[in-house]
Amino acid sequence: MDSRADRSRDWRDTVSDAADLALLGILTVLASAPVLTSAAAVGTASAAVHDWLSTGSWPPARRTLSRFGRALLPGVPVVLIGVAAVALLAADLAALVSGRVPGGPVALVLTVVVAAALLGYAAAIVVEVGRTGGVAWRSATVRAARACLDHPATCAALAGTSLVALLVGVLVTPVAVPILAGYALAAVHAVARRRPLAGVELS
Structure with a gap:
């Protein structure tokens, strides 16, 4: 049951939520600064957003710090794999755009x-790992793959939401990018809850 839907809300709640998400984004970016801590930071922030959407309140600071600590070592391979994947895709796109490899517009598309x-x-x-307290990346990748195959529309909606967030991140002033991170996390969670990744809606 979602307690956020069970109580009346006014503009003060909206302002408070906006400030909380902005702070979450800033803290997530700061915690990601060493790079190898990025997965732990994102997973912990995702877990906090899941708690907030499910219960209407943010998790205590002690629990959040504990989650971050537990997620540090398991998150290092995630960061390395993610950086490698992004580098490979960027190199592939650059090669196609420059014409160094065959394929032309079709391959680029x-x-x-x-x-x-x-x-x-x-x-x-990211949504799935948030549902497990910010850890268990390996099982989250399996569940997310199964969910994307079973519900391609949800995967497409998540991709669209993420692309919009990236576009806005490019367009806004750099100082606002950390703030955007919190809103992006909330957005993908909201999409996943509206179009559930799993067979049933998670509370």
Whole structure:
């Protein structure tokens, strides 16, 4: 049961939510600064958003710090794999755009479609790991893959949401990008709850 839907809300709640998400984004970016801590930071933030949407309140600071600590070591391979995947896609796109490899516009379009699908899959993983307290990345990748195959519309919606967030991140002033991170996390969670990744809606 979602307690956020069970009580009346006014503009003060909206302002408070906006401020909380902005702070979450800033803290997530700061915690991700060493790079190897990025997965732990994102997973912990995702878990906090899941708690907030499910219960109407943010988890205590002690629980959040505990989650972050537990997620540090398991998150390192996730960061390395993610960086490698992004580097490979970027190199592939650069080669296609420059004409160094054959394929032309068709190959470029197919690569962009694959990149968008992988972005939606990555967003699904972030949502799933948030539902497990910010840890268990390996099982989250399996659940997210199964969910994306079973519900491609949800994966597409997550990809679209993530692409919009990236576009806005490019357009806004750099100082606002950390703030955007919190809203992006909330957005992918909201999409997943509206179009459930799993067979049933998670509370």
